[in-house]
Amino acid sequence: MLLIEACAPDGAAACERLPLPFESRCKSRLRTRLASGEEAGLFLERGRVLRGGDRLLGNDGRVVEVVAAPEMLMEAASHDPLQLARAAYHLGNRHVAVEIRAGRLRFAQDHVLGEMVRGLGLPVIQIEAPFEPEAGAYGHHGAHGASGGEGELARVRPKIHDHFQPR
DSSP states (O other): OEEEEEEOOTTOOOSEEEEEOHHHHTOSEEEEEOTTSOEEEEEOOTTOOOOTTOEEEETTSOEEEEEEOEEEEEEEEOSOHHHHHHHHHHHHHTTOOEEEETTEEEEEOOHHHHHHHHHTTOOEEEEEEEOOOOOOTTBOSSSOOOBOHHHHHHHHHHHHHHHTOOO
16 A cells, blocks of 8 residues: 655656545545555645645655546536625535635535525536635635644734724
């Protein structure tokens, strides 16, 4: 079994692929299989969310590219940004992972959430596609969704409070 305990250096060329659905890309400990069928064990830092295109380093020196595997999703579309914002708000209020795209939202297949979004006036279809939801307000807004921790929150708090000073 290939053990993977670290990220590969930037620009490292991958020789293996690891297709994973979003839920599995959120786990720091995982027994899985590479695209080749070889068994692999992930032992990564806790809190890290793997994204499609991330590169990992096997204990034998091989570089493994993470692939966002296609999965069953629901997609809501609208030309009205307010309608999309309302749906994103209600999904977020339920702590649902949401992928935001131009004119549409994607979320994991769930008939109750689909009906809720339809009730807000958006058409909802089922699709099979890779899922790359937003990292969250305090996550890294790039290749990774890991939390920035208390240090990052401390830098953000003064800015928030500056805008809400009592009059």
